Amino acid sequence: MFQSDFTSIYRLAYRRSLSDDRRLIERWLSLHFGGAASDSSDAKAELADADISSQRLDYLRRSLLDIRLESGAFLVDHRCQLMVWNQTLDDLFPEVEFANQAPVPEQVPNEIRRVLLLGCELVTLGATEIEYSFRAEDERGRICFWDVAGIRVEMENTSDVVAAMLLRPVAYQKESALNDRPSLSESLLVFQQLDAIDRQICEAIATGETTGEIATMVGLTRRSVEVRRAKILERLEFTRPVEIVRLLVRLEENDLL
Structure with missing residues (x-):
């Protein structure tokens, strides 16, 4: 099992988890968009304007570059127009030209662009925090697994919001690996061997609960939930949490839960 996993999937190594990047x-965001340590009220009012000054955006861009995220990061306003982004995002899509106060460019591979815009829309419409994974081809046509996180920030004294999105590829998959998935009965056997907490975590993932909400629900720290989730994925031979959702749907459809 171990050998087949690493011959079919090229996993990417990071020094920090996506959750660590999200905390950074x-x-x-807290420094620049809220609280006593943020900018003056005049600067906040400027951010709420339809046309933010290029000087202000340049300052935010330089500041975002300084935090050295391992994930591609970008901010959008309530219209889902780009405000600033980091160098990692440019590196992920070297052929794409990102622009201030413009949508996510159409040169971004279509499936990736569609999923990112959906996440941006969810955040700007009211989701305070989102985290999800998806599979899509990258610019070179490789099948790639991606992790995404989104955070909502409400502007003080205004009705406007800013959405910060994080994106990173986590693995590349060979085409042949698509035919090597465990059967439904094999997955059911593994699922039945999980302890009560792990099964509760699976069910919470399937209902769309965030890591923080799951941690509160099961009485563990966020880090403990993340470690357990990684082990669950490994035992089920999955690469993304969304596969847990699909498994539970299939088990329920077949009256196996």
Whole structure:
């Protein structure tokens, strides 16, 4: 099992988890968009304007570059127009030209662009925090698994919001690996061997609960939930949490839950 996993999937190594990057961007957002340590009220009012000054955007861009995220990061306003982004995002899509106060460019592979815009829309419409995974081809046509996180920030004294999105590829998959998935009965056997907490985590993932909400629900820390989730994925031979959702749907459809 171990050998087949690494001959079919090329996993990418990071020094920090996506959750660590999310905490870094949360602190950056708090510094620049809220609280006593943020900018003056005049600067906040400027951010709420339909046309933000290029000088202000340049400042935010330089500041975002300084936090050295391992994930591609970008901010959008309530219209889902790009505000600033980091160098990692440019590196992920070297052929794409990102622009201030413009939508996510159409040169971004269509499936990736569609999923990112959906996440942006969810955040700007009211989701305070989202985290999801998806599979799509990258610019070179490779099948790639991606992790995404989104954070909502409400502007003080205005009705406007800013959405910060994080994106990173986590693995590349060979075409042949698509035919090597465990059967439904094999997955059911593994699922039945999970302890009560792990099964509760699976069910919470399937209902769309965030990592923080799951941690509160099962009485563990966020980090403990993340570790358990990774082990669950490994035992089920899955690469993304969305596969847990699909498994539970299939088990329920076949009256196996």
